[in-house]
Amino acid sequence: MSENREVRLYGAGGHSQVIQSVLKQNGYTISDLFDDNPKNSHKLFKDVKHGVRSHKSNFPHQGVPFIIGVGDNYQRFEIAKILKSEFSKAIHKSAIIDPSVSIDDGTVVYAGSTIQTNASIGKHVIINTMSSVDHDSIIQDFVHISPNATICGLVNIGIGTHIGAGAVVIPQVKIGKWCIIGAGTVVLKDIPDYSVVVGNPGKIIKKNIIKNLVSA
Incomplete structure (x- = not known):
C-alpha cells in the first residue's frame, strides 16, 4: 500500500x-466514507457522504487514495471508471x-x-476469505x-468474472x-465469455445478461 496512512x-x-x-x-484510518445511497448504508456506518454518481460536478476526486468497497463486480467496474x-x-x-506475486x-x-508463486492479481479484485489462488494463475x-x-x-x-x-x-x-461460476461448481474445462456455470462437473446453463451492459 502507499505510505499514506x-x-x-x-x-x-x-x-x-x-x-x-x-x-x-493494518494501521490505516478511514478519512471519508462515500456511498451512492447513503440512506441505505449499514447501521454501523456514520457520516456517509454522497457518491460520485449524484455529485459528478463537485466530487472530490483528488486527495487520499480510494478503495472501492463494493462486492458487485459490475458496480465496482462502473465506479472505477468514474473516479479520477x-x-x-x-x-x-x-x-x-x-513474494513473487503481483497485486495491482x-x-x-x-x-x-x-x-502462490508467480500469480498475477489485477485491479479492483476481491480475494475473499480462505480462498486460494495457486501458482502462475492470472486473475x-x-x-x-x-x-x-x-x-x-x-x-x-477474465475481467469481471465471479467465482x-x-x-x-x-x-x-x-x-x-x-462469467458467473456458481457456488460449489467444479470447472473442468475452458469457459467462454459471459457464461453462467453451475454443478459438478460445471455446465453452462445460460448467458450472463451483463453482456448487454459492458463493452470491456
Whole structure:
C-alpha cells in the first residue's frame, strides 16, 4: 500500500465493513466514507457522504487514495471508471502471499487467503476469505474470488468474472470475461465469455445478461 496512512472508502454495505476491518488492523484510518445511497448504508456506518454518481460536478476526486468497497463486480467496474483518483490496497495480515506475486491497485485480500508463486492479481479484485489462488494463475481486473474457492495453477480468469463460494477450478483452465461460476461448481474445462456455470462437473446453463451492459 502507499505510505499514506489514510484511505477513503467507497461503499457502505457489508463488504465495506470487512475492508474497513482489514485497513484498521493494518494501521490505516478511514478519512471519508462515500456511498451512492447513503440512506441505505449499514447501521454501523456514520457520516456517509454522497457518491460520485449524484455529485459528478463537485466530487472530490483528488486527495487520499480510494478503495472501492463494493462486492458487485459490475458496480465496482462502473465506479472505477468514474473516479479520477488514486487507489490503494487492503491485504489482511493473515493472508499468505508469495513474494513473487503481483497485486495491482484497488484489490483487497481477506483473512486466511493464499496466493502462490508467480500469480498475477489485477485491479479492483476481491480475494475473499480462505480462498486460494495457486501458482502462475492470472486473475484479471474486477474479478471476485468468493470464500473458500480454489483456483489451481496456471488458471486464467477474465475481467469481471465471479467465482462462487467453494468453487474449484482445475489447473490450466481459462475462464472468459464476465462469467458467473456458481457456488460449489467444479470447472473442468475452458469457459467462454459471459457464461453462467453451475454443478459438478460445471455446465453452462445460460448467458450472463451483463453482456448487454459492458463493452470491456
